[in-house]
Amino acid sequence: MTSRNEELFARAQKHIPGGVNSPVRAFRSVGGTPLFFQKGAGSQVQDADGKWYTDYVGSWGPMILGHAHPEVIAAVQAAVVDGLSFGAPTEKEVEIADLLCAMVPSLDMVRLVSSGTEATMSAIRLARGFTGRDILVKFEGCYHGHADHLLVKAGSGLLTFGNPSSGGVPAGTAETTMVLTYNDPQGLAEAFKAHGDKIAAVIVEPVVGNMNLIAPTPEFLKAMRDLTAQYGAVLIFDEVMTGFRVGLKSAQGLFGITPDLSTFGKVVGGGMPMGAFGGRREIMEKIAPLGPVYQAGTLSGNPIATAAGLATLKLIQAPGFHETLTAKTKALCDGLVAAAQKHGVAFSAQNVGGMFGLYFAERCPGTYDEVLACDKDAFNRFFHAMIDAGHYFAPSAFEAGFVSAAHSDVEIAATVAAADAWFATQR
Known part of the structure; x- marks a missing residue:
């Protein structure tokens, strides 16, 4: 059965180059059909098939307060x-x-x-x-x-x-x-x-x-x-x-x-x-x-x-806003790294404030060449596994991610747990 996302993407390609209005949205880097979103609420977004995801893209950064504040x-x-x-x-x-x-x-x-x-x-x-x-x-x-x-x-x-x-x-x-x-x-x-x-x-x-x-x-x-x-x-x-x-x-x-x-x-x-x-x-x-x-x-x-x-x-000028946001983002990164290490997967992550990076490499890169040396295929597998589990990361190994003030500790823990389950399959 064709999903609504697939139907919309097929339709979009008729009159929109590549079916998208900004290239990274096309999922060319990770493969598969792009998600068409129809609603956002707090840390969550809903696609055209009605499925909800915990969103770590946040419209590529603007949604620092979460969707539809x-x-x-x-x-x-x-x-x-x-x-x-x-x-x-x-x-x-x-x-x-x-x-x-x-x-x-x-x-x-x-x-x-x-x-x-x-x-x-x-x-x-x-x-x-x-x-x-x-x-x-x-x-x-x-x-x-x-x-x-x-x-x-x-x-x-x-x-x-x-x-x-x-x-x-x-x-x-x-x-x-x-x-x-x-x-x-x-x-x-x-x-x-x-x-x-x-x-x-x-x-x-x-x-x-x-x-x-x-x-x-x-x-x-x-x-x-x-x-x-x-x-x-x-x-x-x-x-x-x-x-x-x-x-x-x-x-x-x-x-x-x-x-x-x-x-x-x-x-x-x-x-x-x-x-x-x-x-x-x-x-x-x-x-x-x-x-x-x-x-x-x-x-x-x-x-x-x-x-x-x-x-x-x-x-965002509320007292402690950025300290809390930074702590949430660090908790996500630390949780993912710990899960990967438990299963022997070469993986690293870091954050600066509410931005983060995920890398399938032993250590965080510091240059463009080091980024290119990361395992892009492993990222692509991770991306689709997380999509299936209801967690939306940037559809490219070469993009930062974002956490919002609306993300709860429970949601971040659920994301780490989903990643942990996937890392266990990569031994």
Whole structure:
């Protein structure tokens, strides 16, 4: 009997490329039919067949409070009745800008956009306009959205420029992007020594979430801050994923590093499409209409998105919120590792705040190459076993996972128990 998920996927492929509107949703990495969700409540999501799952994706991070939080829903409902969009300023835009600048000390000014990709694209353009330089430094395995100059894979050598990693990206565009190794301060130092007067910006996920979760070393973070300051380049923290997820002041607050510009998405919109970028006043004042760097968006600061974002950002400021979230996420990771070790399965896990990474390897990776060396086939088997047991993890071995405030200790224990049962079959 064909499931409703299968029926919808077959139908979707007729008019939607690949049947999905974002590639990882297609389950190409893990195989099988993608789940079509129709409802979420707290830590749970329900698919088109009516089956409920404990959700460790959380819309890829935004649902830090869980799905359909009543106060967020109420804020959205109250905003909807006044109109969906105006293309003109609203008071909520001012309110959320004030709140963001109060919560993140590095933000003197902020601009709202409609997505994380838009935020990073705009921040990079701004950094180039501010410095008058062209070269962007990024790190292999970090994802900053699908703008042309970001879809670049590493060149053939340490100091070579990148090559397009997507069709439709001109080689000339890719040649202004230098791709280096994450967690390699020496490589970054050599890049600045060779090209420092041409480097406009360094952009980084301070905790990587797009090649699974990779934590930064203190030396790497310090080198980025010191070298960009020394050579007059702009340090951009891409906190689209980590923003307000790993701590109340985001990753920069957690690690004590002050970037020049920061980008946000996910949590900042409370589940609605919204992003933001901001930073030092002297840089932000280069944005139109104050300066020559153009950026615009018809739906920027949408009143429904700002309502959801404001409600979410206020709720996560409750005393002990992030400490509790971190403890829950660590309990999941520790439980899974203990279960795997009991059965002799090569497996490791780690978390930073409410983000986590699972790896079929003896130890947690620290670089892109180490991530690639993990046992992807084992992850795929684990993924489908957990789906069958009612636990939804990211459908890729190269994506971080997320725990919400709505996850209970009982639910986390049930997930660990299901994993334990599967690990026992892998001896």
